[in-house]
Amino acid sequence: MAPLQEFTADHRLLIAAAAQAGGFRDPVAFDADLFETHLIKAARRGRFTPLDGVFIRDWDPDFRRIWSGMNLGLRLYHLDAITIVRATAGCAAGRYGAGYDLLVCDRSQYRAFYRRAIELRKRTAPPNPPPVLPPEIETKLWQNTIGYLEPKNLDRIKRFGGRAKHGLLLTGPPGNGKTSACRWIHQECVRRNWDRKLITADDYAAARRADDPGEAVRQLFKVSKQGVIFFDDMDIALRDRETVKETDDQSVFLTALDGVSGNEAVVYVFTTNCDIRLIDPAFRRPGRIDLTLHFGKPTAELRRRLIERWDAEILSAIPVERIVDDSDGFSFAELDELRNLLIVDYLKSNRWDWDRAKRTYRENRAELAGGGKNRHVGFGRAAVNGTAPAAL
Ligand SMILES: Nc1ncnc2c1ncn2[C@@H]1O[C@H](COP(=O)(O)OP(=O)(O)OP(=O)(O)O)[C@@H](O)[C@H]1O
Numbered sequence: 218m219a220p221l222q223e224f225t226a227d228h229r230l231l232i233a234a235a236a237q238a239g240g241f242r243d244p245v246a247f248d249a250d251l252f253e254t255h256l257i258k259a260a261r262r263g264r265f266t267p268l269d270g271v272f273i274r275d276w277d278p279d280f281r282r283i284w285s286g287m288n289l290g291l292r293l294y295h296l297d298a299i300t301i302v303r304a305t306a307g308c309a310a311g312r313y314g315a316g317y318d319l320l321v322c323d324r325s326q327y328r329a330f331y332r333r334a335i336e337l338r339k340r341t342a343p344p345n346p347p348p349v350l351p352p353e354i355e356t357k358l359w360q361n362t363i364g365y366l367e368p369k370n371l372d373r374i375k376r377f378g379g380r381a382k383h384g385l386l387l388t389g390p391p392g393n394g395k396t397s398a399c400r401w402i403h404q405e406c407v408r409r410n411w412d413r414k415l416i417t418a419d420d421y422a423a424a425r426r427a428d429d430p431g432e433a434v435r436q437l438f439k440v441s442k443q444g445v446i447f448f449d450d451m452d453i454a455l456r457d458r459e460t461v462k463e464t465d466d467q468s469v470f471l472t473a474l475d476g477v478s479g480n481e482a483v484v485y486v487f488t489t490n491c492d493i494r495l496i497d498p499a500f501r502r503p504g505r506i507d508l509t510l511h512f513g514k515p516t517a518e519l520r521r522r523l524i525e526r527w528d529a530e531i532l533s534a535i536p537v538e539r540i541v542d543d544s545d546g547f548s549f550a551e552l553d554e555l556r557n558l559l560i561v562d563y564l565k566s567n568r569w570d571w572d573r574a575k576r577t578y579r580e581n582r583a584e585l586a587g588g589g590k591n592r593h594v595g596f597g598r599a600a601v602n603g604t605a606p607a608a609l
Pocket residue numbers: 348349350389390391392393394395396397398450489490512523549550551553598
């Protein structure tokens with residue numbers, strides 16, 4: 218028999234044995250590759266079955282949680298209602314690399330199994346680092362978004378008759394992490410396979426121009442399963458109707474927000490850099506906004522934490538403590554800009570020269586302040602929002 222025919226015959230034997238052990242009518246064999254560890258860790262281990270009448274245990278003490286514990290044979294695994302069989306013939310090592318080792322399930326469960334594998338892998342991926350935040354803001358943000366929606370917490374809320382709808386407002390001057398914090402929580406929703414939507418002021422404006430604006434805005438507020446909806450920079454919709462010229466933006470917004478019902482748990486996160494006093498009190502009332510978190514300009518400690526995230530080569534060549542002192546009154550975004558100038562200068566001069574980066578920053582700021590009204594560079598929006606850019 219040609220080697221390939223022997224090889225396929227071996228596989229036929231393995232797959233047929235696995236199908237019999239698992240009770241599969243239409244078996245699909247696969248190599249789960251990078252997904253395998255996550256799957257096997259999450260699955261419940263089932264019984265062993267001999268392969269063609271032979272079963273050999275393997276006492277290898279390493280990797281006990283993921284190793285099947287056999288050198289020749291079949292083992293069942295159960296993940297939710299899905300059964301898979303691992304077929305192993307390590308004895309073929311030498312002839313065929315590491316021997317035969319494959320997974321088999323029934324075709325009817327293959328898709329569901331694949332989806333579950335993707336979800337498990339995402340969930341076990343390392344968590345995304347949060348932006349630099351004061352610890353109490355980071356904790357509150359987490360508890361009121363991801364923590365709020367964790368199934369255990371939600372079950373308790375529902376059991377006690379609480380609301381499955383929760384609203385957060387992030388305020389603060391530009392460039393201090395409101396959008397970055399949303400991005401962090403958004404990625405955490407992705408990892409959990411929860412629903413998540415990022416709505417910008419433009420999306421809102423487009424919905425308002427739709428044929429049926431009421432319905433289009435309502436759709437923006439909807440989730441298909443538990444999740445978080447982020448409304449970034451929603452100044453138009455949130456401003457106080459008394460102090461700004463009233464448009465019906467505000468009332469449409471509030472109606473859509475109140476109109477959301479149903480069983481799906483949802484957290485709304487709104488961000489704005491307009492002053493909290495300018496925000497419509499009707500919007501801020503409990504039931505719409507349950508918590509406001511202020512993202513202020515960073516303290517020396519927070520600036521140091523941000524700088525310590527810079528590349529190790531830069532850190533070894535710059536006076537960190539002096540930069541922390543020099544940057545008093547800066548936003549995080551302005552500190553980022555200084556790092557960029559430092560890098561651009563390094564590319565030209567091959568030296569990490571903090572003083573020169575500072576000088577360039579000062580010159581750029583001066584240019585922006587004088588006559589550059591139409592220029593929108595980096596954090597130029599600071600002036601628009603009434604906070605002058607920090608000066609060095
Ligand atoms: N807390 C932070 N930690 C780390 N980096 C930050 C932080 N805040 C801001 N940055 C940096 O500044 C950039 C702009 O910040 P971000 O968009 O989060 O500000 P914002 O508060 O949403 O501002 P705006 O009010 O103008 O929308 C970010 O992309 C990031 O590089």
